[in-house]
Amino acid sequence: MRLLVTGRDGQVAQALLALSGSDVDVVALGRPTLDLTDRASIERAIAEHRPDVVVNAAAYTAVDKAESDEAAAYAVNAEGAGHVAAAAAAAGLPVVHISTDYVFAGDKAGPYVESDPTGPQGAYGRSKLEGERLVAEANPNHAILRTAWVYGPYGANFLKTMLRLSQTRDLLRVVADQRGTPTYAPDIAEGIVAVSRALESAPGDASKRGVFHMVSEGETTWAGFAEAIFSRLAETSGKHVTVEPITTADYPTPAKRPANSRLDTTRFRQSFGHSLPEWTEGVSRCMAALAANEAP
Ligand SMILES: NC(=O)C1=CN([C@@H]2O[C@H](COP(=O)(O)OP(=O)(O)OC[C@H]3O[C@@H](n4cnc5c(N)ncnc54)[C@H](OP(=O)(O)O)[C@@H]3O)[C@@H](O)[C@H]2O)C=CC1
Numbered sequence: 001m002r003l004l005v006t007g008r009d010g011q012v013a014q015a016l017l018a019l020s021g022s023d024v025d026v027v028a029l030g031r032p033t034l035d036l037t038d039r040a041s042i043e044r045a046i047a048e049h050r051p052d053v054v055v056n057a058a059a060y061t062a063v064d065k066a067e068s069d070e071a072a073a074y075a076v077n078a079e080g081a082g083h084v085a086a087a088a089a090a091a092g093l094p095v096v097h098i099s100t101d102y103v104f105a106g107d108k109a110g111p112y113v114e115s116d117p118t119g120p121q122g123a124y125g126r127s128k129l130e131g132e133r134l135v136a137e138a139n140p141n142h143a144i145l146r147t148a149w150v151y152g153p154y155g156a157n158f159l160k161t162m163l164r165l166s167q168t169r170d171l172l173r174v175v176a177d178q179r180g181t182p183t184y185a186p187d188i189a190e191g192i193v194a195v196s197r198a199l200e201s202a203p204g205d206a207s208k209r210g211v212f213h214m215v216s217e218g219e220t221t222w223a224g225f226a227e228a229i230f231s232r233l234a235e236t237s238g239k240h241v242t243v244e245p246i247t248t249a250d251y252p253t254p255a256k257r258p259a260n261s262r263l264d265t266t267r268f269r270q271s272f273g274h275s276l277p278e279w280t281e282g283v284s285r286c287m288a289a290l291a292a293n294e295a296p
């Protein structure tokens with residue numbers, strides 16, 4: 001099976017590339033070769049590489065910047081995602097599209113299921129929600145995978161920000177009233193491959209089409225995530241960093257984040273017979289990969 005992945009240098013795209021081997025062939029293309037705002041560039045890539053499934057892992061992910069740059073976020077996350085899905089549809093191919101917990105308002109008491117009403121709190125979430133709509137409209141043969149709090153050895157993410165800040169600080173203030181599930185990019189990549197195989201091998205199966213929540217097992221807060229990172233750092237390097245739990249109000253940001261980002265993964269697990277490991281396992285694996293210098 002060959003996957004054409006948009007966004008070559010992203011966290012998820014890099015994790016997919018790392019899986020490329022005899023079983024799955026991954027071609028990942030980014031700008032300028034493949035630009036989501038240029039549908040013809042996507043069509044050219046499909047014609048040249050002849051994939052079995054197209055995976056849209058490219059996105060405008062600067063959550064705060066999107067507040068003052070909504071048109072740019074919309075061009076990539078909404079219209080661009082629609083272009084990817086339409087180009088795949090024109091070639092008769094399924095599309096796997098990655099979306100986010102930030103499509104929800106975050107005011108539900110329990111974990112969100114796929115059919116819950118959406119209510120994005122910021123420009124990034126709005127653009128991603130519109131992307132979901134345009135993908136579904138352009139290509140019925142789609143799986144939209146909502147994930148959350150992505151981190152990994154490649155690219156920019158919260159775990160790497162914590163490690164960077166710990167080089168100069170012994171105490172970090174981190175919000176403890178936003179709940180969700182950190183999800184390790186290599187586990188997301190495994191999930192995408194499982195979904196892609198299902199789309200390819202079960203062409204008309206509606207149970208494997210639509211929106212799915214795909215995050216690691218378990219849940220925590222950003223402060224809990226930071227504590228897990230620093231407890232492993234202490235084990236491996238002896239460096240101690242204290243996490244001071246604070247409220248969202250204590251950490252003002254341009255974009256409002258959902259207080260509850262928890263996603264119920266039942267539909268994903270039942271439809272694909274696949275689940276992602278506990279979030280704490282990913283933290284250990286990521287720290288080990290970084291310590292072994294497996295990624296920049
Ligand atoms: N990061 C997270 O915490 C979460 C991410 N997601 C979603 O998961 C997916 C993957 O995210 P992640 O791997 O973290 O993303 P990254 O921010 O690591 O990478 C995004 C990639 O998209 C590329 N890109 C941006 N604009 C375009 C464009 N116009 N054409 C082609 N490529 C473009 C960027 O390329 P360049 O280097 O050129 O800018 C970059 O390589 C996205 O859909 C995201 O919305 C969902 C939940 C959480």
Ligand SMILES: Cc1cn([C@H]2C[C@H](O)[C@@H](COP(=O)(O)OP(=O)(O)O[C@H]3O[C@@H](C)C(=O)[C@@H](O)[C@H]3O)O2)c(=O)[nH]c1=O
Pocket residue numbers: 061062063064100101102147148149150157158161172173174175178222251253257
């Ligand atoms: C760096 C830092 C952040 N925070 C808070 C701010 C925020 O509420 C939370 C996370 O901050 P970040 O800006 O790193 O993460 P953020 O960019 O909000 O992450 C989001 O990215 C997009 C792409 C998604 O789709 C989401 O699932 C989610 O992963 O942690 C602290 O409390 N203290 C700190 O020192």
